[in-house]
Amino acid sequence: MEGLTPAQLASFQEKGYLVLPDHLTPTEITSLLRETNHLLDTFPLDTHPLTQFTTGDDLKDDKPHVGDDYFLTSGDKVRFFFEPDAFSASPDPSTGKPALLKPKQQAVNKIGHSLHSLSEPFRAVSLSERNAAIAKSLGFKDPRVLQSMVICKQPGIGGAVPPHRDSEFLYTDPPSAVGWWFALQDAGPGNATLGMYPGSHRGRTGGVVKRRFVRRYNDEGVVVGTEFIENDGPGLPRGMEEGEVEGQGPKEEDVEILEVKAGSLVLIHGNVLHKSEKNTSDRSRFAYTFHVIEGADGWKYDERNWLQPPENGEGFSQLYQ
Ligand SMILES: O=C(O)CCC(=O)C(=O)O
Numbered sequence: 193m194e195g196l197t198p199a200q201l202a203s204f205q206e207k208g209y210l211v212l213p214d215h216l217t218p219t220e221i222t223s224l225l226r227e228t229n230h231l232l233d234t235f236p237l238d239t240h241p242l243t244q245f246t247t248g249d250d251l252k253d254d255k256p257h258v259g260d261d262y263f264l265t266s267g268d269k270v271r272f273f274f275e276p277d278a279f280s281a282s283p284d285p286s287t288g289k290p291a292l293l294k295p296k297q298q299a300v301n302k303i304g305h306s307l308h309s310l311s312e313p314f315r316a317v318s319l320s321e322r323n324a325a326i327a328k329s330l331g332f333k334d335p336r337v338l339q340s341m342v343i344c345k346q347p348g349i350g351g352a353v354p355p356h357r358d359s360e361f362l363y364t365d366p367p368s369a370v371g372w373w374f375a376l377q378d379a380g381p382g383n384a385t386l387g388m389y390p391g392s393h394r395g396r397t398g399g400v401v402k403r404r405f406v407r408r409y410n411d412e413g414v415v416v417g418t419e420f421i422e423n424d425g426p427g428l429p430r431g432m433e434e435g436e437v438e439g440q441g442p443k444e445e446d447v448e449i450l451e452v453k454a455g456s457l458v459l460i461h462g463n464v465l466h467k468s469e470k471n472t473s474d475r476s477r478f479a480y481t482f483h484v485i486e487g488a489d490g491w492k493y494d495e496r497n498w499l500q501p502p503e504n505g506e507g508f509s510q511l512y513q
Contacts (some may be wrong), residue, residue, distance in 0.1 A: 193325040202423060203318060210458070212459070232300060274299050277351065327370075350471030355467040364492075369485050371458075373459075385450050387450060389465040397422045
């Protein structure tokens, strides 16, 4: 199985991301969309804790980043996180809970975080020889797959994802994360596609991991949520270490707003800054994404990361079968 060509690899290394059009076949896209719609149709609402996906960066509504038990234990499950804007501002008097203003299928922000192990159609496009060959081209020794999810970007309410680096969320010492992001529907400037800051993964442009998204503990050592903390470990992948150069940081005017067709794969370096806007259009923008970290000796998955390996001792899914 072929991995990346030398030109593709060079482009990934230069920009910190790479678009591979037509990576999924039309049959694969149909199968993933069918599975997504099936999951949205069949998840039970009456037992759902109504967890909303909040990023903690939205200062206007003062909501902390999502961090309840339903979220924190979702690393090896298929769970459903709602759009904050899908709910009424005040609780429904009859239930005491916020009321959904939309059918549940149009109210979910994301489904996660282990579709790659628990859903056959998603497993097939994740733990594949094709992806193993790409991981090999990228230099992975023992790539492990984690944090797989469908991001729905619902029409009108699909929340913005503020600028971030994926290694802030899935930190290894030293950093090693790479995101695999598949457009399941056409994504462009009209429906809140990805915005990428080219070259922002490099040390000289300030691409170091400066903060980390971790579990928050109370004085008794019990997990009570999530928070960002300062990173005091290595901030750049091995071999990429270099100091920041003043004036070379990422600029808004350089952001590349990706226009990609359904079936495209976008590879995202764990240190590259990227974002997406709120989807104010009437078109959804379903995407499937998972992440890969280095599982070989010499890299350590951080024990405070929000997502922890399954407790049954199996660890994260191996990409090399
Ligand atoms: O799909 C999106 O809107 C954002 C995805 C993203 O930033 C990520 O997966 O790291």
